[in-house]
Amino acid sequence: MNIKLSTTNQHIQNSIQITGSKSESNRLLLLQALYPNISIENLSNSDDSRVMQQALKVFEEPSSTLGVGLADIHHAGTAMRFLTAYFSIQKEREVVLTGSKRMKERPIKILVEALRQLGADISYELNEGFPPLRIRGKQLTASRVSLSADVSSQYISALLLIAPKLQNGLKLELEGKITSVPYIKMTLALLSTLEIETSFDGNIIKVLPKETVADTQLVVESDWSSASYFYSIAALSELGSEITLSSYKQDSLQGDSVLAEIYTQFGVVTTYEGTSIVLKKVKDHEDTTINCELANAPDIAQTIAVTCLGLGMGCDLYGLHTLPIKETDRLAALQTELQKLGAEVEITDKSLHLKPCETIIEHIAIDTYQDHRMAMAFAPLALRVTIAINEAEVVSKSYPDYWKDLERLGVRIVEI
Structure with a gap:
């Protein structure tokens, strides 16, 4: 199943329930x-x-x-x-x-x-x-x-x-x-x-x-890796946007909970309310390039790189030596798909380097390489440009309800 994503809604205000990690x-x-x-x-x-x-x-x-x-x-x-x-x-x-x-x-x-x-x-x-x-x-x-x-x-x-x-x-x-x-x-x-x-x-x-x-x-606590895509959406949304996710805890065992700290660099703050987290876009980003060591949280590398592209930022991501042996070679796949969108990207066997890019090429179809995280990481770009995702059903590997939840946030999804 190939889909096209677009939206006219950059002001997000909604709640999402994410299943267990x-x-x-x-x-x-x-x-x-x-x-x-x-x-x-x-x-x-x-x-x-x-x-x-x-x-x-x-x-x-x-x-x-x-x-x-x-x-x-x-x-x-x-x-x-x-x-x-x-x-x-x-x-x-x-x-x-x-x-x-x-x-x-x-x-x-x-x-x-x-x-x-x-x-x-x-x-x-x-x-x-x-x-x-x-x-x-x-x-x-x-x-x-x-x-x-x-x-x-x-x-x-x-x-x-x-x-x-x-x-x-x-x-x-x-x-x-x-x-x-x-x-x-x-x-x-x-x-x-x-x-x-x-x-x-x-x-x-x-x-x-x-x-x-x-x-x-x-x-089981809800999945922080799945939360990463909503952090990306929050970062790409208008100031004042809010997304509430449940069920999470402040003393999480999951390494990807470092998202809450990393995404402050994109102007997104996280508050804990009971068993929920509230993501709020409170300011525009200040840096042109961010630097992240992700050896303890490599699964969020794709999300961060795409967020940076959407905001016209660059990034230097390190500690990614396990990505080539994932569902696909995620470093090579990321480089290929980011370049299709107009980005300048260099990779080593354990790092990725994206230069700031002012213009994103529209109507590009992202190949997912049978990798669920490729599909989910690139989808938030729909807040900036119309984009297509090939083999979109691959998200069922970790997050079967992903496309339904994006529609709840105002993303228009059409099968093509």
Whole structure:
């Protein structure tokens, strides 16, 4: 589905309800599989969380191959990493874990090698270092593992989530500079909520074993990554515009909550009212170029770059070394699509540099590369120019109601 977006309304005044964080939801779904007496409210309605739920039930389904489960997680990278660890400890169970064509191009060797250090039985079905994987579950008795600290935090969280079910717990040594620390801390905080003992001292993380947990009801905070697009809309709107989003908390576990601080540079202030946040455009931006280190929040890089383009600003974004192995190579894709709109952009393997651009070329069709964040990040430009989004249905990966919510804010959407 290709769509065209436009609006004559730059003064925004509305409220949006955003479902639970995909990051929190998928962590809690795995913990619920390990400890079934956990109950979860406000789960994400994203495709990623849906396929995570389905894959966790793989052994309940009739298998096409005798004695071997088949779990297909499509484009869901988080599910691939978390389930690789989860299936490794399912004793006397065998599963083939696969995904989309793009998923089969996304590296997983670092996690597989770490799990093998713990004694896991994992083999590659096609290409060394990439899904699909054949995983033969067993009891893992080793308790020490080390891996590079600058890899995707999902590898680290995958190990931490299964750690309390390992016979001797886990001592994880991270080598080098740690990136995406907020996501690691989110995982540890959720374990602590279940009274699982953890420590994070320097580059050493420890998780003690815990066979059972008390009955627990957990509420997932709404997704800050999804909130980023409304920050962009607020920044591109007229002075005085207000968007209320729920449900959020000031002491969020999500790394992308740094949005509230970053977007003050665009004249958007955030106030917390109960379980909601109110985004208000209070002034025009003062800087011509902003500088952001996003190693702890790389998922908002696309949103920030597009916001800057819409405001005629430049940006220097750093800490983006994980973007090339996402749903697409996000750095290359961003450069291509921004250039189509008239921008001058340079990229390295871990940074993006956008020069201020006074004029945006109208009626450009943005290619999404099967990446939900490409579609959602570019959509706010509709407040400045008429723009088209190709394969717009890709947003269902993390935010199925996105286009409906944009229409609520006055964006006109027409299928083309």
